[in-house]
Amino acid sequence: MLNYCTFTSNNGNHYFYDKENRMHICHPILAWLIDNPDFIPPKNENNVIYLKGYGEVLYDELTYYLKKYHVFVKNGYFNKEKKDEKFLSKRLTELDIEKSLANMRQVTFEVTDFCNIDCEYCFYSSLYRDYDERNNKKLDFQLAKNLIDFLVPKWNSSLNTSLDKLIYISFYGGEPLSGILVIKKIVNYIKSLDVKKNRFVFTMTTNAVMLAKHMDFIVENNFNLLISLDGDKENNQYRYLRNGKSSYDIVVKNIDLLREKYPDYFKTNVNFNAVIHNKNSVEEVNEFFKERYGKAPSIGDLNTSGIAPEYQEKFLEMYANSHHSYTKAKDKKVLENDMFLNLPIIKEMAGFLSTRSGSVYQDYNDLTSTKSYVSRKPTGTCTPFSVKMFVTVNGKLLPCETVGHQNGLGQVNRFGVTIDLKDITERYNTSYNIVESRCNSCNLNDSCSQCMIYNHSLDLDSAYAPPCSSYKNDKKFTDELAEKISYLERNRNIYEEIMTKVITI
Structure with missing residues (x-):
């Protein structure tokens, strides 16, 4: 999993991104220095230095961006340390489900x-x-x-x-x-x-x-x-x-x-x-x-x-x-103007800006928190009943209507309601344990939206995590960053509309 990376948009603009969801446009020399953190500039002999994979640069220009690079490092950017092993250690409790039912x-x-x-x-x-x-x-x-x-x-x-x-x-x-x-x-x-x-x-x-x-x-x-x-x-x-x-x-x-x-x-x-x-x-x-x-x-x-x-x-x-x-x-602008958030691409971009800008907070507690991150559960699976409860015609209780009926979490009949909180927590937590190692290596593990039930991860007869359509290795992740930023560069009006109409600061 990447702690930081650089990428280039289709327009040739360079950006860097780090694990705290901070993303900035940058000069190509700065991007080269980020990709070569152990670089030590040679003595200034002829005022021109050759950077492998980049080309020749003036010594003074290199010195300027090297100082800028060290300012970012001093302020916590480009940390080589991996996230704490406990990052995905959170597990479901019976109280979590009780609170979900109440809310x-x-x-x-x-x-x-x-x-x-x-x-x-x-x-x-x-x-x-x-x-x-x-x-x-x-x-x-x-x-x-x-x-x-x-x-x-x-x-x-x-x-x-x-x-x-x-x-x-x-x-x-x-x-x-x-x-x-x-x-x-x-x-x-x-x-x-x-x-x-x-x-x-x-x-x-x-x-x-x-x-x-x-x-x-x-x-x-x-x-x-x-x-x-x-x-x-x-x-x-x-x-x-x-x-x-x-x-x-x-x-x-x-x-x-x-x-x-x-x-x-x-x-x-x-x-x-x-x-x-x-x-x-x-x-x-x-x-x-x-x-x-x-x-x-x-x-x-x-x-x-x-x-x-x-x-x-x-x-x-x-x-x-x-x-x-x-x-x-033929005319994407018409679709964007007419449908806006009803378009999958706009929903994707709103989610991207929300999770990757580093400046979006869920509430005031999130804004004022001094923690660099909080422990979270693997995957983006909803806590049971936190969003909705789907009641089938046969009285089976499901977390929503999109998952298979084999994933019932309770039953209602003419005599009452049965929801076994202990059983639900054990089922979910067993699945979290199965997928955790895979999720730890995924670059979306801090912003996953994949439902493990929809992805058939609640098969407790298997000790292996099933394939995940949302999994992002390093290359797929940087390619996605470049793709999303390239779209925003081409559609600057979309960026403004999302930031003003969808994401409120």
Whole structure:
């Protein structure tokens, strides 16, 4: 793992970076000195010195940058010592999970495993193997009530450090509107609760096929509505009804009706999500939603986890990377202006600046801390339930909806809730132990965003860490630094927008 490095942008500008996430543009002579820390200048005989791999420099110029180099060294830059072995030594505790349950941001209910659209790329289609059997089942309200009753005392406890923060109660499927009766019961029950430290917001992800029938209820309860649509009719070829016909016409008819009937609600509460595949592109999707609805969609890629081996070829035929799709756009500036943080590249750049600038702090405690770093857990895996809890139609409790159903962390049934804190901590910590050695050698170990569950690292039958798609050796890391900085040099307006609109100091 690198403690420091130099790199060159595509424009030929030199930079240095060190392990404290400090990055500066620098003169090429200074960059050469950083790469050659044991260099001792010879006596000044002819005022010109040859630097191997660089060329000739004037002695006075070399002396100037050598002094500058020593100033950086004196102030703690370019430290050759490796990070303390205890850097990734933090482990999960039962109290961590208790605190997460008390401060949970979102509870998502899988209302039904039935869907009235048969999307070829759906995570619950034949392409995948990571989900429980689908039996056209609806969530039992008693299960939802038991879970809510389990959480309310925690939300009202001293472990909840929130003050008037939002808890999102979300409905997912299948198609959640197919289970509208249980949704109504949950909404009414949530509205009857006495939770002193939080407020509730209802959200739903829907394909909009049944939207016309239930839009009054949705608007009345001020739902944040996320509608799945991949663009125009040609773009939606993978989203068809159970009878084999395109779902496009009925979906846009219902969306248009919602906009006509509730224009203010549509403007503030309705958003769209599009999956990128070989039948559409980021540019086409943006143009469609911009022209028809005046909105910028969020976009995502096909799920790459849990693919059935016999469908690998079919999956690869359908798959299209959203970042690559963006790079092929004719006018990237239009996409950047219209979509901004909905673009994967902008999200990447915001994350890059947040973690690599050395000037971004999470809170005042972080700002005033005198520690050079704090111990952290390997990987970027969320503490269980710190972000959300996903409740399957069968009552299985998962950390989110994107992981395979084999990774259940608890169960709710008609008799109550079972969450074994000891078992969860042991499972996670065993996995941390397995991946720690690999993470220690990765240059992203201080800013990892990789979920080890999504990456199948919770296989306790294996003593070996599985391959990690985010792993960065020294070369990949410096190449990524150069790539990101080169992008910012080409798009200086993006840097300014991210620093002013996204990252607040």
